[in-house]
Amino acid sequence: MSSSRRITLKELAQHLGVSTASVSNAFNRPDQLSHDLRERILAEARRLGYRGPDAKARSLRTGRSQIVAVLLAESLTYSLNDAVASELLSGIAEVLDAHGHTLLLLSGRQANDRMPGSASIADGFIVYGLMPSPSLLDDLPSQHPQVAVDFDISGQASVHVDNEPAAHAIACHALRTPPHRAGIINLRLTEQACNGRIGPGQTLLSASRTITRARLDGFYRAFDEHGLDAAAVPMWNVEENTHEVCTPVIEGILDLPDEERPDLLLCMSDRIALTVLTLAERRGLRIPEDLRITGFDGIAEGQYRSPRLTTVRQDSVEKGRIAARMVLGLEPATPRLLTTELLIGETCP
Amino acid sequence: MSSSRRITLKELAQHLGVSTASVSNAFNRPDQLSHDLRERILAEARRLGYRGPDAKARSLRTGRSQIVAVLLAESLTYSLNDAVASELLSGIAEVLDAHGHTLLLLSGRQANDRMPGSASIADGFIVYGLMPSPSLLDDLPSQHPQVAVDFDISGQASVHVDNEPAAHAIACHALRTPPHRAGIINLRLTEQACNGRIGPGQTLLSASRTITRARLDGFYRAFDEHGLDAAAVPMWNVEENTHEVCTPVIEGILDLPDEERPDLLLCMSDRIALTVLTLAERRGLRIPEDLRITGFDGIAEGQYRSPRLTTVRQDSVEKGRIAARMVLGLEPATPRLLTTELLIGETCP
DNA sequence: GGTCGCCTCTGAATCGATTTAGTTAGGGGC
DNA sequence: GCCCCTAACTAAATCGATTCAGAGGCGACC
Known part of the structure; x- marks a missing residue:
């Protein structure tokens, strides 16, 4: 029943005698295949314990991960216990949640001085506060949106308080x-x-x-x-x-x-x-x-x-909401005060 | 200089006239190539703005993402403003940070009733509190470690308070x-x-x-x-x-x-x-x-x-530390009280 | 001189999906 | 009966890395 390794989309397709394209479509674009085939695929998926497309592979292929990273200038330990930072995160999480995104927490005060490699998985970045080392921002993939909160990154959107x-x-x-x-x-x-x-x-x-x-x-x-x-x-x-x-x-x-x-x-x-x-x-x-x-x-x-x-x-919660909407492209990425x-x-x- | 698209490892290898294996090794296994070649590769990478292997591709290939997900029974908005949950997260973050992992926040109270697809990107899961819908846990990739905090998942490690x-x-x-x-x-x-x-x-x-x-x-x-x-x-x-x-x-x-x-x-x-x-x-x-x-x-x-x-x-911070160590395999995954x-x-x- | 082993480096398979271009079948219009 | 259009489905390329098996060269040892 539950083999040690998870079944893949390709194997599921072989079981059913259909192409991988159809299985993929069954999960992602229901209008691209007949109702009957879709039901057949989903039923077989359930039966074999296939939990849907693997996020790692999907994100590689599509280029998007549905993950937004928040890069905090302070350590995570400090930030999570600071009410202002928590409220900000709370506002960010609210908007991301509502749009099917999840939240990755990164800190500018890691053990070492570099950004963890996993940072580049995110679709966008919200940067809170001035980094201890400015070179950390250079590690961020520059083609993804960045929003600065409570400080400025040249040429990027920002949210400030007056x-x-x-x-x-x-x-x-x-x-x-x-x-x-x-x-x-x-x-x-x-x-x-x-x-x-x-x-x-x-x-x-x-x-x-x-x-x-x-x-x-x-x-x-x-x-x-x-x-x-x-x-x-x-x-x-x-x-x-x-x-x-x-x-x-x-x-x-x-x-x-x-x-x-x-x-x-x-x-x-x-x-x-x-x-x-x-x-x-x-x-x-x-x-x-x-x-x-x-x-x-x-x-x-x-x-x-x-x-x-x-x-x-x-209103730190609202500050977070705005930053999140900017990073998702739901709101123009302009400086806000x-x-x-x-x-x-x-x-x- | 900065093209719109990021340069890939393969392109970097072509620029240098070396194999992709060598470039990969330059970043991951310095002992596998000569000092000179490694320096040459890293220098060229810097020159071309290559920021290191892409996390999406790397995680697909290796099967690991260096990401641990925390699945919270309550909404993120609530959890981030709750001192006990924040302390727990703080302890988790402390250990993950120290071991080069990052933290993905998931909630059992999403907009819809299903786990976001991006959940399967994580290497392991820490589940805090009893989920509103138990079927949410079925969506978790079962081959990855799970640690339950303040409740039990049958057959999984747990951390409880007396x-x-x-x-x-x-x-x-x-x-x-x-x-x-x-x-x-x-x-x-x-x-x-x-x-x-x-x-x-x-x-x-x-x-x-x-x-x-x-x-x-x-x-x-x-x-x-x-x-x-x-x-x-x-x-x-x-x-x-x-x-x-x-x-x-x-x-x-x-x-x-x-x-x-x-x-x-x-x-x-x-x-x-x-x-x-x-x-x-x-x-x-x-x-x-x-x-x-x-x-x-x-x-x-x-x-x-x-x-x-x-x-x-x-000691919620310690509770988080223990859960994190268990999920990373640094500590036996047995019930702790x-x-x-x-x-x-x-x-x- | 031959052989063995080590140090470097490379070629090619692979991870698990998405998506484009294209094929087939069937139906409707004339 | 013919043509065209659409719906349904598929084959194969691709995303960007890691890693295994192996090739070549060089020195050392017998």
């Missing part, structure tokens, strides 16, 4: 109530890796190297407009958007003597803001009386809790 | 302080879909149909051992492990008059427990004085917050 105005908006909201001492916690903003206070000597990355630079520009514009000296606002930096990495930096901030501790912290991500919130609560600080906190991203974790995080929401929405929670009313 | 003892342990912890009124919030436990109170008429699913049944058995054993009448404990049920679905059910519980509202809620998942926590806090209930809450899973969101959730941790760890937080000290 970071500067979003950051400006939330900072304006926060600065309506003048803080005694504001502070900013950045994410991967410095040229040299830095987990802690950003000193005057450190150079910052440009907006083409990190999206948080655009957010900082928005913050600065808001400070300026409120007559505050942005350059005097203390800044910290974290290299990774995780509890583990953020915790020591934030503890350093919260453990400052009362007269130095900020009473307003603008954070570059919800993950950072939530970590601030947790650690502040554990120290018995009153939120928002003793400390006001803002985030960025609008992840679910910040909203389905009490107090709710004040933040600005980017998404807007954001201010969410006023209880951490900074 | 649910009953885990649930027993946390219930025992909670019952050390006798509650006035305990309650249990279940997850997809009833035969008929039900979001709300479980009445006496409803039949429960067996442990082979849902993992939460084993957890309930553990709870019941603990009640028995503490001389409490488990059958008298009110139970609720939710059909999906999300804020949206849980919220109305939990509001119904918390809005009960004081003398009926439970002061101990045992929840089948951390997601449920965290939703209880949020809604209780918004109502001004004191945790744990007015209401003690326990979860199940040990997701990060429950621990990196204040108050910390009392729960029992299953993982133990859990009681985490005592502030929601039920």
Whole structure:
């Protein structure tokens, strides 16, 4: 019954005494053969346990695999546990699913520095974030569509979020109530890796190297407009958007003597803001009386809790949907810029 | 320079005046040809923009694709936003990455009821959770390894968590302080879909149909051992492990008059427990004085917050690692049962 | 000097499908 | 009865690689 090797289309054709073309058509183009023959073929296929054309052979012959690869700048382990990346993937998966495609996950931080060979199996690529090594993109088969998310690949389609105005908006909201001492916690903003206070000597990355630079520009514009000296606002930096990495930096901030501790912290991500919130609560600080906190991203974790995080929401799911539609050719592959929405929670009313 | 079509291995061989075998060996088996020839081939490949053997053709010929598929019982959209599933994927990705494999995401809840044809491209399958339609598993190429996670496929390897003892342990912890009124919030436990109170008429699913049944058995054993009448404990049920679905059910519980509202809620998942926590806090209930809450899973969101959730941790990342190692043949493909760890937080000290 | 073995390299079969061009049979129109 | 058209089916080329069996050359050993 179940032989060790799977039966092939050719063998099935021989069993039936028909050509391989007819069997192929029975599965792919029902209008190309008579109803009776088709039924006969499908019945025999079921009987012999033939599960349909082999994907490897089919993809070689047709040149298409029905697979779209998502190439993530961060490691898969990190990305899968990051709410923003998960939402993006979720939006991508939704559209791919609806159009009979599947999702292959690739990371720019593999064990070795090269793209795995299996990458070239995909029909198209969605690239999320700036790769650690730009040469990785050279390995992608150039004749397949590529869509960049949250950064740019020259000459390719892209989906972006309007970071500067979003950051400006939330900072304006926060600065309506003048803080005694504001502070900013950045994410991967410095040229040299830095987990802690950003000193005057450190150079910052440009907006083409990190999206948080655009957010900082928005913050600065808001400070300026409120007559505050942005350059005097203390800044910290974290290299990774995780509890583990953020915790020591934030503890350093919260453990400052009362007269130095900020009473307003603008954070570059919800993950950072939530970590601030947790650690502040554990120290018995009153939120928002003793400390006001803002985030960025609008992840679910910040909203389905009490107090709710004040933040600005980017629709990462929609970002994924658009990228997926572009890569499938369902939508013109042009640069798209998404807007954001201010969410006023209880951490900074 | 860059023609529209990619150059093939055969064309590269012709350019160089060598056989295709040598070019193939240059990329795959460096010991099979002289150093000089190999360098000459690689140099010419670079010059002509040849990016290495095509994955489609290679996988057809070798029979292996270096791709492992993860088949998820839930939709991808749900799974990617579920912390437990994400941790599992994360563990899988970690091992696959380290061994040069990539990850293909498939869902048992596709648009149509059949497995996408591209599934047969994978070298092996990790199946997570009970499929909505069991026939989906028949579509999987049977000669490739399959590993079941959190359920069983007859005759296949599996990775399980020891649910009953885990649930027993946390219930025992909670019952050390006798509650006035305990309650249990279940997850997809009833035969008929039900979001709300479980009445006496409803039949429960067996442990082979849902993992939460084993957890309930553990709870019941603990009640028995503490001389409490488990059958008298009110139970609720939710059909999906999300804020949206849980919220109305939990509001119904918390809005009960004081003398009926439970002061101990045992929840089948951390997601449920965290939703209880949020809604209780918004109502001004004191945790744990007015209401003690326990979860199940040990997701990060429950621990990196204040108050910390009392729960029992299953190591989903490790579960993923083991499944991946089994599917790659790095570990014997035998049934594995993982133990859990009681985490005592502030929601039920 | 002959033989053996090793190192390089090549020719050709093969993986399992899809698809083009073409053949056959049958029916309708005149 | 003839011609043309369509429907149904087939033969064979092809997609782009891998790999087995074998050929040729060279040095070493007896």
